[in-house]
Amino acid sequence: MSSETTVYHKRRHAARTTDEYLFHQLVPYLGNKRRLLHLILEALEMTGTLNTDGKKKRAPIFADFFAGSGVVSRLARQNGYRVIANDWEPYSHALNHAILSCVEAPAFKELGGYQKAIDYLNRLPLAKGWVTHNLCPRNDEEYDPARDRLFFKRRNGMRIDAIRQQIATWQAEGAIDDVEMSALLAPLLYSASFVSNTSGVFKSFHHGWGGKTQTALERIESLLWLTPSRFCEIGRPNQAAAEMWCVDAQHLANQMSDFEVDVAYLDPPYNQHAYSSNYHVLNSLTLWDQTDLPSPDTKGFKSGIDRAWRKERPSLYNSSKYAKEAYEKLLATVNARFILTSYSTDGNISATDLLKANLERGKVTLLTQDVPRYRVSKQRQSERARVLEFIVITDTKAKSGPPLRQLLGQLYHYAELGGVDTTGVSSQLALW
Template identity: 30%
Template sequence: MVKYIGSKRALLPWIMGAIETIHHQEPLRSVADLFSGTARVGHALKKRGFYVISNDLMSYAHVLAQALVEADAGVYSRERLEPILQRLNALPPRAGWFTRAYCEHSRYFQPHNGARIEAIREGLEAEAQGDPLLRAVLLTSLMLAADRVDSTTGIQMAYLKRWARRSYNDLRLEYPPLLPGTGQALQKDALEVARGLEADLFYLDPPYNQHSYLGNYHVWETLTLWDRPQTYGVAHKRVDVQQRKSAFNSRREAGEAMQRLLGAIRARHLVVSFNDEGFFRAGEIEAMLRDWGYVHRLSRPHTRYVGARIGIYNPQGQKVGKISHTENHEFLFVATHSRKVYEAIAQSAGMAAD
């Protein structure tokens, strides 16, 4: 999966453990993930055997969910994909607007890889032959390949002052980690889609502060849309970063948005991820969840992303600002209408604490 500031890679066993505890008490068939991001959680849920509905408003996130949740590895097999990936890998480099914007004017990738990204991105549309899931699988392979040779700390608000060692490697497409079976990938506003969805459990990992995922991962959005956007600033962000705002990125609007979302969901069980860098205190989230019946809060310390630990530098290589903290606390709220599930979660949390 791509590097991601909100990634649940390190927290995935913890999240899956809570969901497994629920499943053991009241078997689950379907899970809805309304803010899917890189689809890491949805991918893990699908691997476990649940039917997963992944939703996200970002185009790059929708593509990742199409490939990692919706696409069936039995249909898009390695044997079918390898010849296509080999043809795309063999394309001659094609330096153009993407290379200029993201490799020369800014430094997310080295120019030799930028030119390969452009050639492959142009070529994969013809290879997809109008099949949206095949297109998503190929785009996912390209995003994963580009992520392996980038020069960032994991967010695209900035890039490293010196080229990362991995950026010298040659970009190469590989077969992505597709899973057998199907799921569903949606690209809608969570507030609009929630009321119409049915699932046994909803997993929520909403944006938690003023930093938008579009701003943090604008290069992936551009790579997906391939729309030659106007850009601004040293980071060459898409100009629509300034217009495409989520209520969850506004301190003034986030509380109402969260309450509206919780009021729209119809399910027996709910799992909510949040941390102490967000707009809400843990007690505030528990208060929002009181109508769900039984609520249990789990927490654990978590190391912040690498950029927060090494600091931010300006284009002259001078360190800007001070590092405030290197660790935060992650919260997992389990809300359920079942007392049996609540007691099992509380017991498992007590055993983990012991």
């Protein structure tokens, strides 16, 4: 696979319509690396570990510690790596388990095959349940934004309820295993995201269908419909192509400390926004614990985020106070020949601190790209419209390389070229 074929094209690679494994049914996701895949592939090429032609005697191992949407692990799968994928959010595990570990659709022997299982779910009659009661208004046409949650139209809420409950029933009856469960949940989570009355995250919903501009009304009013996941055919049908974890990244690093992987990929959260809150609806659909939520007019429960997700689930990387220490500890524990770290000049960890930590592990090389800053709404303008994303490539077996000041100068140079605010980087550069 060449870096050109991984360049994201908004229309050609639209998650809902493309058949390409790399982009098919990718959930809208903060920090999604789909626009940087060509850069990540370039970084992998620089490590010399690519196995695209499958000629290596042993498939190189790629460990993704913060898998998220799974797109980077998909890239690794397509390029011949054996993948270890981890994310401590339950929805991420559900999205990625089957898609990464299977080289073909799971058998679904008890249900007559994967397509028949999907078809059965799509034909289910509407059913009022947890989603309809907690995430939909009492009436789609006559709603009160102060007293109703508007995450889904009632018809789609009832479809989600019917489908999710049937999946739970099949699981309880032993009709599906964990991989087959993931193969059904992944299309459901994607489809629920697609028809949601949000801008991609579930920390809030539009006050009114489609928001003030109603630009997404066609999507929100469309019928929730499941389509089968796509799978990467590289590998053996009777052998899992990926090892899946759902733990804290530091815990995984501790567990693997005596086992060296070829490439470790680190993509920790950049800012204060916790994924557990931003995607709490996807977690609820995954776990299906059906905890009844306080009414929307209860203080602190407008969006229905469970207090446990807000208080117990935020990552240390969401804190400017603890992110640096957490990263340094993780980096010191990871056992890998090459470590690739994705980060941004807009993150909680300063470029200086990040680079210093990596220089402690080995030779550092940088790849950079300026990208548009994430905006919830296209109508909201930002004084700083672009940020610099960069990949830190650390060769842990090499010690001589560019010093810190040279690396900071490189970041400053590319930030200026990309029209990125260089205040933070330039002030750090001045100290060195």
